[in-house]
Amino acid sequence: xxxxxxxxxxxxxxxxxxxxxxxxxxxxxxxxxxxxxxxxxxxxxxxxxxxxxxxxxxxxxxxxxxxxxxxxxxxxxxxxxxxxxxxxxxxxxxxxxxxxxxxxxxxxxxxxxxxxxxxx
Numbered sequence: 869x870x871x872x873x874x875x876x877x878x879x880x881x882x883x884x885x886x887x888x889x890x891x892x893x894x895x896x897x898x899x900x901x902x903x904x905x906x907x908x909x910x911x912x913x914x915x916x917x918x919x920x921x922x923x924x925x926x927x928x929x930x931x932x933x934x935x936x937x938x939x940x941x942x943x944x945x946x947x948x949x950x951x952x953x954x955x956x957x958x959x960x961x962x963x964x965x966x967x968x969x970x971x972x973x974x975x976x977x978x979x980x981x982x983x984x985x986x987x988x
Contacts, residue, residue: 880936881954882907882943888960888969889938896941899923904935904942907958908949917952919971 884892896903903923912918929935929944936943945953957972973979 881934881950881956882936882945883955883957884936884938884943885957885959887962888958889941891960891969893941896923902926904929904944906944907953907956908946909952921969 955974
């Protein structure tokens, strides 16, 4: 796992590694500056629940969302999903096999081999 950002030491609900922040900032520049990352869960996947994440306009943030700020980059999570994701570490790997975003969820009792779904 890569080194976490300085903001992580504040024990935010969703933690972000430096590698993930760097990659997200690059993607944000390609997509547009008025975007944040929405992270959540939905029913489905190999283990019962699957992670979801996508860029979203900042004006779609509601009073039911928690907002986490990392050096100006915002991660948004609805409160229901945060019950399952609190303490999540979002990392990014540049490995040729198994690379991409990786989720380390302390609330997961089981995880799928692909790492994109979990059970509680």
